Amino acid sequence: MKDNLIAVVRSLIFVGLALILCALVFQFAGYNALTMLWAVADGAFLRSGAIEQSLRWALPLFITAVGVGISFRAGFFNIGAQGQFYVGAICAAFAAEAFKGGPAFLVIPALLISGMLGGALWALWPGLLRLRSGTDEVITTLMGNFMAGLLLVYVTSGPLKDPSGSGQQASSRPLDAAYRISDSLGLSPTIIAIAVAVGVLMWLLVNRTAFGVLASLAGRNGTMVEWQGARLWKLGLSSFLISGALAGLAGTIEFMGPNGRIASGFLPAHGFTAILIALVANLSVVGTAAAAVFFGGLASAALYLPIMAGLPAAAIDIINAAIALFITARSKLVDKVLRLGGRPS
Amino acid sequence: MNEIIIAILRSGTPLIYVTLAGVIAQRAGVWNLGLEGLMIIGACATIVGIMLTNSILAAILIAVFICVLASVLLWFVIDRLKANPIIAGLGLTGLGVGGTALAVQSIFGSQASVTAPFGLPKLGPAFGAYGVLSISVAAMPFVVFGMWVLLRRTRFGLRLAACGEHPFAARSVGANPSRMRLVALSIGGVLCAIGGAELAAGSLQFFAQGMTAGRGFMAFAAVIFGASHPVGATFAALFFAVVGALGIRAQLMFGDKIPHDLLQALPYLATVFGVWLSGKLRGGAKAASSFAELKDQ
Numbered sequence: 001m002k003d004n005l006i007a008v009v010r011s012l013i014f015v016g017l018a019l020i021l022c023a024l025v026f027q028f029a030g031y032n033a034l035t036m037l038w039a040v041a042d043g044a045f046l047r048s049g050a051i052e053q054s055l056r057w058a059l060p061l062f063i064t065a066v067g068v069g070i071s072f073r074a075g076f077f078n079i080g081a082q083g084q085f086y087v088g089a090i091c092a093a094f095a096a097e098a099f100k101g102g103p104a105f106l107v108i109p110a111l112l113i114s115g116m117l118g119g120a121l122w123a124l125w126p127g128l129l130r131l132r133s134g135t136d137e138v139i140t141t142l143m144g145n146f147m148a149g150l151l152l153v154y155v156t157s158g159p160l161k162d163p164s165g166s167g168q169q170a171s172s173r174p175l176d177a178a179y180r181i182s183d184s185l186g187l188s189p190t191i192i193a194i195a196v197a198v199g200v201l202m203w204l205l206v207n208r209t210a211f212g213v214l215a216s217l218a219g220r221n222g223t224m225v226e227w228q229g230a231r232l233w234k235l236g237l238s239s240f241l242i243s244g245a246l247a248g249l250a251g252t253i254e255f256m257g258p259n260g261r262i263a264s265g266f267l268p269a270h271g272f273t274a275i276l277i278a279l280v281a282n283l284s285v286v287g288t289a290a291a292a293v294f295f296g297g298l299a300s301a302a303l304y305l306p307i308m309a310g311l312p313a314a315a316i317d318i319i320n321a322a323i324a325l326f327i328t329a330r331s332k333l334v335d336k337v338l339r340l341g342g343r344p345s
Numbered sequence: 346m347n348e349i350i351i352a353i354l355r356s357g358t359p360l361i362y363v364t365l366a367g368v369i370a371q372r373a374g375v376w377n378l379g380l381e382g383l384m385i386i387g388a389c390a391t392i393v394g395i396m397l398t399n400s401i402l403a404a405i406l407i408a409v410f411i412c413v414l415a416s417v418l419l420w421f422v423i424d425r426l427k428a429n430p431i432i433a434g435l436g437l438t439g440l441g442v443g444g445t446a447l448a449v450q451s452i453f454g455s456q457a458s459v460t461a462p463f464g465l466p467k468l469g470p471a472f473g474a475y476g477v478l479s480i481s482v483a484a485m486p487f488v489v490f491g492m493w494v495l496l497r498r499t500r501f502g503l504r505l506a507a508c509g510e511h512p513f514a515a516r517s518v519g520a521n522p523s524r525m526r527l528v529a530l531s532i533g534g535v536l537c538a539i540g541g542a543e544l545a546a547g548s549l550q551f552f553a554q555g556m557t558a559g560r561g562f563m564a565f566a567a568v569i570f571g572a573s574h575p576v577g578a579t580f581a582a583l584f585f586a587v588v589g590a591l592g593i594r595a596q597l598m599f600g601d602k603i604p605h606d607l608l609q610a611l612p613y614l615a616t617v618f619g620v621w622l623s624g625k626l627r628g629g630a631k632a633a634s635s636f637a638e639l640k641d642q
Contacts, residue, residue, distance in 0.1 A: 029444070030451035079435075135621045140617050143614070146559060318443040325440065327428075
């Protein structure tokens with residue numbers, strides 16, 4: 001418990017450090033840093049209705065981030081959440097075309113499942129390459145993100161193209177209203193239920209099953225797990241597939257919920273933000289939920305800033321980036337300060 | 346034919362400079378995913394520098410200064426604070442892309458792109474059809490050669506490689522891996538500044554938000570594809586430029602038969618294939634970093 005507390009404090013210290021760096025950048029770029037940070041807090045949590053908006057962004061991010069956490073836990077640096085998110089949404093969109101006209105209570109689960117399969121598929125090949133031939137997953141998943149982005153451009157301006165769409169951004173034909181799982185505000189009982197189910201299942205998986213324990217051990221010392229008789233490649237591939245499926249599920253929720261269609265290059269920072277959430281939460285499932293609310297707040301503030309406060313949305317990207325810069329840092333100084341709080345060393 | 350070669354050199358040169366930055370970092374043992382951010386900072390600083398000082402030399406010096414500063418920040422976070430290089434690099438990229446967007450908005454108001462009155466000096470009519478290329482294109486082969494000499498034929502280069510491959514052994518013969526990484530990342534900062542300058546002020550004369558559009562990541566892919574050898578990585582970057590140029594050609598020639606977006610994915614696919622192949626040939630490449638391993642440090 002004390003270790004957990006220290007991890008939380010450590011995360012908070014580095015997030016604070018990142019915010020100071022942001023304040024410097026804002027000041028340097030000619031904005032008043034305090035005004036900017038206040039506007040961000042206002043847009044994220046303080047103004048009326050802000051919490052609902054933040055939750056709308058937090059839920060899909062939470063689902064992707066839990067998956068990222070599972071693969072990081074097992075020691076695989078799967079940074080391909082963005083690509084898996086896109087391919088999931090693309091598969092769900094194709095499935096929606098195929099099942100058009102079916103009863104909603106059958107079609108909706110079918111779409112969710114095809115999205116998960118799509119995401120898992122996009123994690124399958126880097127997983128196989130990594131576990132069968134030792135090809136580094138950082139590169140393959142990074143390349144996979146770009147390929148998925150191009151695939152999305154192709155699909156939305158080709159096979160799924162909405163002929164009535166404006167020329168500004170290619171997008172798919174809208175999903176039939178009967179199959180939508182939320183209105184365009186994006187917060188509905190269905191989505192909340194899915195997120196809660198994912199959270200509970202993944203918590204049980206990580207903390208209460210042999211798989212979770214072995215996967216965490218495999219991340220720390222793969223050889224040892226192998227010697228104990230576990231199949232490292234099975235563990236690894238499963239963690240790749242789970243993280244891919246969850247990212248795909250998040251993509252499908254964005255498609256079937258708030259967006260109602262897929263557009264080329266939609267939500268380009270989703271995967272990166274999810275990775276940050278997993279890292280800020282130190283890969284714990286409960287922590288991921290808390291961090292997702294924070295980053296969801298930032299995402300909703302990104303929409304609020306330019307319209308309501310007249311400040312550029314890029315401010316949010318900078319905050320995210322600065323947190324990324326520092327979140328994995330392990331400063332001796334910080335450790336020393338924390339140890340004064342009574343950590344057994 | 347000339348047209349195609351010019352197009353390839355134009356799109357390839359910025360990529361090659363940034364690739365060389367990635368190569369030197371890679372040899373020092375740093376996976377530099379901040380290349381994208383450094384490149385866009387270089388591009389932005391060059392154009393803004395031209396607008397503010399009216400001098401191309403001053404503009405490039407400003408770009409170099411800021412890129413080196415950003416590289417030192419990356420070094421500080423990775424080396425001193427022991428952050429994970431991949432996440433920190435992605436963070437630097439985000440800082441670059443977001444920071445330049447913010448800077449352009451705050452300096453020039455809400456506009457998506459900034460046009461400068463002039464760009465890098467051109468080669469001039471003495472070079473015939475190739476006279477439209479900028480001097481940094483002509484300098485590129487020499488820089489590649491210089492990089493090869495530096496990395497493969499000097500004491501510094503060999504020590505750098507030793508520091509990257511086995512820091513502990515390097516330390517035992519008196520090298521300082523931490524300082525070597527600082528030097529390597531700083532040289533990389535200079536190269537990224539030039540690459541960014543060539544992108545924004547070589548054949549074009551403007552900066553647009555997010556104008557690097559993944560070129561930095563492509564450069565990183567070229568580093569891996571080229572097995573972090575300066576010449577190999579240069580050819581990998583050139584190959585990506587060729588595929589890009591041919592993709593546009595194919596689009597013009599075959600129209601709708603081959604979807605252009607899918608052709609554009611070829612370089613990425615080639616990288617995956619290349620990394621897989623080099624892993625096979627070397628008998629199972631080792632993974633660069635495991636997150637959990639870093640966590641336990």
